[in-house]
Amino acid sequence: MTVTIALDAMGGDDAPGMVIDGAIAAAARHPEARFLLVGREDAIKWELKEAGVDSSRFGIVSASQFVEMDEKPSDALRRKKDSSIRVGANLVKSGEADALVSAGNTGALMAIARFVLKTLPGIDRPAIAGLMPGSVRPTLMMDLGANVDCTLDHLVQFSLMGEIYAKEVMGLSKPKIGLLNIGEEEMKGNEAVKKAGDLLKANPCYIGNVEGTDIFMGDVDVVVCDGFVGNIALKTGEGVAQLFTHFLKKAFGKNLLTKLGGLLAYPALKGFKSDMDHRKYNGAMLLGLNGVVVKSHGGADGYAFSNAIRVAVELAENRINDKIKTEVTRLHEGREGAS
Amino acid sequence: MTVTIALDAMGGDDAPGMVIDGAIAAAARHPEARFLLVGREDAIKWELKEAGVDSSRFGIVSASQFVEMDEKPSDALRRKKDSSIRVGANLVKSGEADALVSAGNTGALMAIARFVLKTLPGIDRPAIAGLMPGSVRPTLMMDLGANVDCTLDHLVQFSLMGEIYAKEVMGLSKPKIGLLNIGEEEMKGNEAVKKAGDLLKANPCYIGNVEGTDIFMGDVDVVVCDGFVGNIALKTGEGVAQLFTHFLKKAFGKNLLTKLGGLLAYPALKGFKSDMDHRKYNGAMLLGLNGVVVKSHGGADGYAFSNAIRVAVELAENRINDKIKTEVTRLHEGREGAS
Numbered sequence: 259m260t261v262t263i264a265l266d267a268m269g270g271d272d273a274p275g276m277v278i279d280g281a282i283a284a285a286a287r288h289p290e291a292r293f294l295l296v297g298r299e300d301a302i303k304w305e306l307k308e309a310g311v312d313s314s315r316f317g318i319v320s321a322s323q324f325v326e327m328d329e330k331p332s333d334a335l336r337r338k339k340d341s342s343i344r345v346g347a348n349l350v351k352s353g354e355a356d357a358l359v360s361a362g363n364t365g366a367l368m369a370i371a372r373f374v375l376k377t378l379p380g381i382d383r384p385a386i387a388g389l390m391p392g393s394v395r396p397t398l399m400m401d402l403g404a405n406v407d408c409t410l411d412h413l414v415q416f417s418l419m420g421e422i423y424a425k426e427v428m429g430l431s432k433p434k435i436g437l438l439n440i441g442e443e444e445m446k447g448n449e450a451v452k453k454a455g456d457l458l459k460a461n462p463c464y465i466g467n468v469e470g471t472d473i474f475m476g477d478v479d480v481v482v483c484d485g486f487v488g489n490i491a492l493k494t495g496e497g498v499a500q501l502f503t504h505f506l507k508k509a510f511g512k513n514l515l516t517k518l519g520g521l522l523a524y525p526a527l528k529g530f531k532s533d534m535d536h537r538k539y540n541g542a543m544l545l546g547l548n549g550v551v552v553k554s555h556g557g558a559d560g561y562a563f564s565n566a567i568r569v570a571v572e573l574a575e576n577r578i579n580d581k582i583k584t585e586v587t588r589l590h591e592g593r594e595g596a597s
Numbered sequence: 598m599t600v601t602i603a604l605d606a607m608g609g610d611d612a613p614g615m616v617i618d619g620a621i622a623a624a625a626r627h628p629e630a631r632f633l634l635v636g637r638e639d640a641i642k643w644e645l646k647e648a649g650v651d652s653s654r655f656g657i658v659s660a661s662q663f664v665e666m667d668e669k670p671s672d673a674l675r676r677k678k679d680s681s682i683r684v685g686a687n688l689v690k691s692g693e694a695d696a697l698v699s700a701g702n703t704g705a706l707m708a709i710a711r712f713v714l715k716t717l718p719g720i721d722r723p724a725i726a727g728l729m730p731g732s733v734r735p736t737l738m739m740d741l742g743a744n745v746d747c748t749l750d751h752l753v754q755f756s757l758m759g760e761i762y763a764k765e766v767m768g769l770s771k772p773k774i775g776l777l778n779i780g781e782e783e784m785k786g787n788e789a790v791k792k793a794g795d796l797l798k799a800n801p802c803y804i805g806n807v808e809g810t811d812i813f814m815g816d817v818d819v820v821v822c823d824g825f826v827g828n829i830a831l832k833t834g835e836g837v838a839q840l841f842t843h844f845l846k847k848a849f850g851k852n853l854l855t856k857l858g859g860l861l862a863y864p865a866l867k868g869f870k871s872d873m874d875h876r877k878y879n880g881a882m883l884l885g886l887n888g889v890v891v892k893s894h895g896g897a898d899g900y901a902f903s904n905a906i907r908v909a910v911e912l913a914e915n916r917i918n919d920k921i922k923t924e925v926t927r928l929h930e931g932r933e934g935a936s
Binding site (some may be wrong): 277344391392393403405407438439440441447448449469470471472473474475476483485486487489490491492493494495496497498499500501502504505506509510514515516518519520522523524525527528529530533534 | 623652653676687723730731732742745747777779780786787788808809810811812813814815822823824826828829831832833834835836837838839840843844845847848849851854855857859861862863864865866868872
């Protein structure tokens with residue numbers, strides 16, 4: 259199936275250069291896909307020429323404005339009707355593109371995408387979902403920060419979207435779904451989490467509560483939580499990874515002997531660096547919208563951005579939103595039938 | 598000042614052996630302190646004899662029962678009136694001991710300590726506080742799991758207790774206090790966190806919101822959050838650290854070349870291991886109780902347990918609870934005066 263992916267050429271710390279780099283890598287990786295570069299035409303053309311590539315693989319869609327990284331989402335939504343994010347979202351809405359990928363302002367991307375595309379029927383709020391590295395296999399975690407306070411219905415909807423993603427994209431016939439919670443028996447979770455757990459028991463994929471350690475070291479495929487907890491868990495994990503790297507560098511840089519050791523350990527350290535490379539996991543999905551939108555890390559380079567594009571291609575090719583729509587409808591009919 | 602520390606000899610996966618090992622190490626480190634070993638007398642005496650130490654440094658207080666690691670806290674509280682935790686808490690209440698250290702069942706320790714010692718006047722709920730490793734310096738974080746749903750008053754009380762600890766034990770004249778929150782401007786935190794932030798603005802030590810990354814990499818001394826978020830952040834951090842270690846071992850164990858590299862990198866890896874040694878950070882404080890109680894990790898070894906004992910000695914020697922009491926009273930009088 260040929261899919262068309264719109265790329266926000268203006269979003270991200272190193273845009274548009276890194277977007278073009280990512281697009282070139284993605285074009286080589288996905289010969290079946292078409293890419294539309296959205297943004298200032300002169301800048302895009304200059305970058306393509308600099309890279310010396312055949313620009314016929316890429317369409318260019320002009321957008322005269324772009325959203326600043328620290329701009330208020332509500333301002334971006336109201337005042338910048340011709341921003342690259344807005345034009346990209348419109349392309350998805352009109353069907354000219356099957357997905358939008360942006361490394362721009364997260365809040366603005368969420369606000370604009372929600373305004374232009376609306377949520378899927380039966381889904382109250384879109385969630386940010388991302389793949390986390392694991393000792394056994396990657397884990398899908400959501401919500402990573404779109405919704406601060408979630409009701410049990412939101413959590414159940416997140417679990418449903420996660421289940422469909424795990425089945426369709428990760429290829430798991432019976433993914434294991436867990437609710438992120440704390441360990442102590444007598445005080446398991448806040449009210450919404452407790453009630454969501456009661457409701458989810460009917461789902462054979464639901465394995466119960468999981469703890470923070472399980473995200474990375476556990477036997478779970480989909481971890482569901484509210485956006486406040488999810489975002490803090492995500493950033494805490496990043497912090498520990500940075501601290502680890504800091505101490506590792508410090509240890510190898512201590513003296514001549516340790517520096518020599520580092521040199522001789524280079525093959526191992528290189529393998530380790532590749533395993534822990536967060537750029538491989540770039541590309542968070544805004545699930546629950548009437549269209550595919552993928553958020554890249556703002557500090558992404560071309561390689562990282564190409565991975566966010568891969569996430570969008572997978573979502574579009576698997577027609578993930580159609581499947582969420584079908585399942586949500588079935589769930590609602592099932593509930594109405596039962597009541 | 599001579600302090601007396603009660604040690605729950607029966608709590609923890611490797612008790613009583615590791616408790617005795619920890620006590621011996623602590624006795625050497627704190628010649629000014631006295632230690633009371635609480636538990637089954639025969640088992641304690643046997644361990645002391647095995648270790649071949651002068652047992653006159655240690656008092657033994659008999660307790661006929663002990664709380665299982667997976668026992669329900671309410672059962673432990675109701676049915677085991679002669680458990681080592683209960684007897685230890687009673688020693689603190691009567692003034693025979695200045696602090697209790699236990700590696701036993703966290704929920705039971707919290708329930709029993711709260712029942713026996715009660716909370717300090719002006720403190721609604723005790724919190725679990727712990728030191729986290731940092732690239733610059735350690736950070737005190739609380740609550741780590743005692744309270745699932747916190748009001749703004751609880752968060753403000755936690756910040757006050759954290760501030761006093763940072764001043765008195767960490768020796769900081771103006772500690773930086775932050776509220777754990779998420780990054781997006783437009784949706785900063787849930788209601789309790791937002792309101793607590795408004796109230797804390799009056800405190801010159803308050804630096805505003807901090808994110809998960811800041812716990813380990815930031816310029817903050819005290820991180821305040823509710824126990825649900827705090828526990829998940831703690832466990833997530835542990836998970837990432839385990840994943841890092843897993844990948845590091847995998848990278849060095851890959852083939853003969855990488856194994857040789859690991860051997861030659863040994864001095865650096867040893868330094869790294871020491872920096873990241875979580876046993877150094879063992880000993881979470883149950884702050885806000887009318888008495889000093891420190892929780893050791895259940896899987897602690899003697900070295901880790903000796904560090905939990907050090908935390909208790911520091912809290913007792915600094916008379917931290919008296920200072921919290923004074924400050925809370927002052928805060929209340931200030932508020933009443935203002936209203």
